[in-house]
Amino acid sequence: MGNTITEKILMAHAGLKKIQPGDLINAKVDIALGNDVTAPIAINEFIKAGGGKVFNKNKIALVLDHFTPNKDINSAQQCKKVREFALKQKITHFYEGGNVGVEHALLPEKGIVLPGDLIIGADSHTCTYGALGAFATGVGSTDLAAAMMTGEIWLKVPQSIKFIIYGKLRKWVSGKDLILNIIGRIGVDGALYQAMEFTGETISRMPMADRFSMANMAIEAGAKNGIFAADAVTKEYVKARAKRDYKTYSSDADAVYTDIIEINAAKIEPQVAFPHLPSNVKGISKAGKVRIDQSLIGSCTNGRIEDLRIAARILKNRKAASHVRLIVVPATPEIYRQSLKEGLLDIFMKAGAIISPPSCGACLGGHLGILAEGEKAVATTNRNFVGRMGHPKSEVYLASPAVAAASAVLGRIASPEEL
Amino acid sequence: MIFKGKVWKFGDNIDTDAIIPARYLTTSDPQELAAYCMEDADPDFVKKMTKGDIILGGENFGCGSSREHAPISIKAAGVSCVIAKSFARIFYRNAFNMGLPIFESKELFDAIQEGKEITVDSSRGTITITESDKIFKIDSIPPFMEELIADGGLMKHIARKREKNHGK
Ligand code: SF4
Numbered sequence: 001m002g003n004t005i006t007e008k009i010l011m012a013h014a015g016l017k018k019i020q021p022g023d024l025i026n027a028k029v030d031i032a033l034g035n036d037v038t039a040p041i042a043i044n045e046f047i048k049a050g051g052g053k054v055f056n057k058n059k060i061a062l063v064l065d066h067f068t069p070n071k072d073i074n075s076a077q078q079c080k081k082v083r084e085f086a087l088k089q090k091i092t093h094f095y096e097g098g099n100v101g102v103e104h105a106l107l108p109e110k111g112i113v114l115p116g117d118l119i120i121g122a123d124s125h126t127c128t129y130g131a132l133g134a135f136a137t138g139v140g141s142t143d144l145a146a147a148m149m150t151g152e153i154w155l156k157v158p159q160s161i162k163f164i165i166y167g168k169l170r171k172w173v174s175g176k177d178l179i180l181n182i183i184g185r186i187g188v189d190g191a192l193y194q195a196m197e198f199t200g201e202t203i204s205r206m207p208m209a210d211r212f213s214m215a216n217m218a219i220e221a222g223a224k225n226g227i228f229a230a231d232a233v234t235k236e237y238v239k240a241r242a243k244r245d246y247k248t249y250s251s252d253a254d255a256v257y258t259d260i261i262e263i264n265a266a267k268i269e270p271q272v273a274f275p276h277l278p279s280n281v282k283g284i285s286k287a288g289k290v291r292i293d294q295s296l297i298g299s300c301t302n303g304r305i306e307d308l309r310i311a312a313r314i315l316k317n318r319k320a321a322s323h324v325r326l327i328v329v330p331a332t333p334e335i336y337r338q339s340l341k342e343g344l345l346d347i348f349m350k351a352g353a354i355i356s357p358p359s360c361g362a363c364l365g366g367h368l369g370i371l372a373e374g375e376k377a378v379a380t381t382n383r384n385f386v387g388r389m390g391h392p393k394s395e396v397y398l399a400s401p402a403v404a405a406a407s408a409v410l411g412r413i414a415s416p417e418e419l
Numbered sequence: 420m421i422f423k424g425k426v427w428k429f430g431d432n433i434d435t436d437a438i439i440p441a442r443y444l445t446t447s448d449p450q451e452l453a454a455y456c457m458e459d460a461d462p463d464f465v466k467k468m469t470k471g472d473i474i475l476g477g478e479n480f481g482c483g484s485s486r487e488h489a490p491i492s493i494k495a496a497g498v499s500c501v502i503a504k505s506f507a508r509i510f511y512r513n514a515f516n517m518g519l520p521i522f523e524s525k526e527l528f529d530a531i532q533e534g535k536e537i538t539v540d541s542s543r544g545t546i547t548i549t550e551s552d553k554i555f556k557i558d559s560i561p562p563f564m565e566e567l568i569a570d571g572g573l574m575k576h577i578a579r580k581r582e583k584n585h586g587k
Contacts (some may be wrong), residue, residue: 024563041447041487049574055505067445074445124485124509140513141487142573150577189479194506224477224508240442277432364441364484385436385483387459392440 004160005227006195009135009249013118021159021256029059030134031093031113032147033121035103036064036075038140039082042122045145054089057152061093061112061121062086066360067382068096071367101332101358104128104300108208109332115230115248120144120153125189125300125382127218129188131211132238133230133248138219138231158195158224162257167266172416176208176302176380176400178202180271181215182263184281192222194258197251203228208237209306216301217382220278250263270415273398274379276386278373284403284415295320295408296389297401298329298356299363302380305335307401312344314405315351321411322404326353327369333358351408357385365389371396372376378407420520422499422539423549424471426531429460431477434563435510436488438481452488453495454582465496473537476503477528481510490519500539502557504528515564516573523558530555 003011003019011019013027034042034087039062046054054060062082067075079096084093093112095101104125107113112242115133119126122144139153163182170306183190196218201209211228218226228234230248238246270284297303297311308330328348330336336358339345345355353368362369363381367372371377371390376397379389384396397413404418437460439452446452457464457474472494481489489514493501500520514521522539525545533536536549539557546555560568561584570576 024561037444038485038487044447045574049578072445078445079448091429122485122487124483126485138485138509140485140516141511142516143512146516146573146577154573156561188482189505189507192479192505219509222507224483310545364444366437366441366444383434383436383483385434387442388436401464 002254004195004197004251004255005133005229005249006135006197006225007070007157008027008249009118009166010155010157011115019157021157023157023227025155025157026152026252027118027155028411029147029151029153030117030251031059031061031119032144033061033063033103033107033119033123033126034117034144035066035123036068036079036082037066038041038122038144040078041141042144042148043081043085045142046148049145049149051149054148058092059151059280060091060148061075061107062091063100063106064096065100065102066364067366068100068359069357096400098333102300102303102348103358105214105229105303105331105335108132108212109241109334111238111243114238114242114244114246115234116246120356124219125216127223127225128212128216128300130218130225130227131208133228133234135225135227137225138372143191156194160195160260161191162197162260164260164262165198165202165265167202167264169265170269172270172402173268174402175206175213177268178265180273180281180398181219181268183221183279184271186221188220188277188279189222191218196221196223198226198228204231207306208233209304212304213301217278220382270400270403272403272413273384275384275397278398287413289325290376290379290397290413292324292407292412293375294325294327294369294371295404296327296329296362296369296377296379296381297404298331299381300331301382302401303329303331303335305338307380308335308339308344311405312347314402314419315409316347317390318351320352320408320410324408324411326351326408327356327362328353329356329361331358362389378404378413380404420541422520423536424473424499425534425536426475427464427468428528428533429474429476432479432482433460433476434483435481435489436483437518439486439492443487444488444575446514447488449495449554451492452492456492456496459472465555466512468498468538470497474501475528476501478504480506482507485509487513489516490517494519502527502539518568520568520571521569524555
């Protein structure tokens with residue numbers, strides 16, 4: 001019997017010749033990631049266990065992106081702890097200050113994560129890197145501490161669900177809409193403990209930015225990882241970035257899946273996930289008239305240059321409604337600079353937007369755009385749980401950059417078609 | 420291990436933002452985190468509960484972020500263990516890695532009212548409702564996970580393994 005791409009990567013990293021779902025394995029890690037929220041706990045554990053030197057200073061990434069630029073004294077202390085550790089251990093991939101970007105946009109951009117890798121991160125959206133054809137999964141701080149010591153991680157081999165996606169995407173419909181639609185179909189635990197493998201002609205034509213958005217939200221269906229086989233599009237993306245060798249894998253024709261779900265993408269309109277679950281999804285035509293107070297375009301889901309270009313196309317020569325705070329967050333310094341060069345920032349500012357530094361910021365209700373009681377926001381982020389962006393009685397509606405931009409202009413949740 | 424306490428019921432898909440909201444993530448101090456445990460699911464939880472009580476969740480308990488602050492705040496608040504119909508996977512591994520006992524039971528949730536007392540006997544794999552003497556089975560844990568718990572969490576497990584290899 002054949003193996004899935006996920007099984008093959010795990011097999012290679014565990015040094016095994018055979019593997020099947022349910023097996024508990026010990027696997028070698030190519031990159032272990034932590035941020036300013038999760039790394040401090042990992043560092044404490046590492047020191048408590050007499051950690052000494054990290055297993056490999058080139059295989060650890062520490063990114064201070066959540067409460068930065070430092071929001072308050074506590075967050076400054078957390079960053080200081082990580083910084084001191086990173087400098088002492090001479091960690092190669094340490095990012096802060098003007099070099100920092102939202103981790104899951106930054107690591108692929110810098111070529112730190114590559115196809116065929118096994119990546120763990122003390123951040124649930126580590127699954128984003130599955131877009132490259134890597135096995136990437138979120139773990140906790142203790143896992144990160146253990147991986148920094150030993151270079152290994154214990155994992156249960158997941159079963160896989162295959163999604164075959166065909167048909168041409170309609171205008172203004174993106175990978176974000178597709179993944180919201182899928183989560184709406186299968187629910188927030190629809191892929192619990194499993195791998196979500198995305199294939200089909202729609203995927204082959206899909207640019208990397210959209211693949212990242214899709215893999216990013218695999219966790220919102222409870223999945224262990226989301227994965228796309230590396231193809232010509234992936235290789236083109238990686239070409240200028242990779243500084244080490246990598247390997248590509250694909251699933252065997254006779255690999256075993258718990259489910260195969262076919263989706264006609266041509267039928268999907270822009271999607272909106274209503275509060276308070278990412279699976280609470282409606283097509284934009286059924287969204288009704290939801291007045292918004294804020295529109296947030298950014299995050300590890302949709303803060304890439306392609307996302308900002310789409311938003312700019314809609315916002316050009318238009319203005320955000322007077323009651324809407326429009327916040328644009330380029331996810332990395334490179335994206336920021338590129339937006340500046342292309343004149344996108346100028347378009348955003350003329351539309352009345354606030355341009356935020358690259359940061360997680362408001363996405364997790366950290367800072368730089370918190371909601372008050374009763375306020376509603378449309379956001380290109382990935383979670384709309386109670387209190388996610390501020391007051392427990394505020395609301396978050398998840399959508400694509402196109403919908404977030406159009407909504408900012410009209411002051412309510414809206415499709416770009418309405419402009 | 421035996422845990423005895425009152426159950427506090429929460430529904431399906433209790434996410435990590437409800438367990439410990441991100442606004443408190445600028446600290447990792449267990450006692451500070453304990454003060455806000457479950458705040459966005461039930462603002463009075465910490466006031467109502469007593470040490471040793473048990474959290475009872477529905478499906479997909481602990482979904483969302485990877486923050487270990489969630490199991491830390493539950494443990495530090497004095498909750499003895501968490502039982503749910505199912506757990507989100509990162510929460511599941513975090514709980515084992517840091518030594519918060521968690522158990523899966525599909526039946527208990529619908530068979531008990533909030534505030535009633537139960538006894539969990541992990542070695543016998545049973546949950547007993549004190550009032551009615553009704554007994555429920557808990558799903559068994561893979562041997563490797565049992566080892567983790569016996570060693571007192573992942574870091575201690577690794578230390579023990581290292582010592583063993585050293586001795587060879
Ligand atoms: S942008 Fe949001 S979802 Fe992404 S890593 Fe930051 S806080 Fe998490």
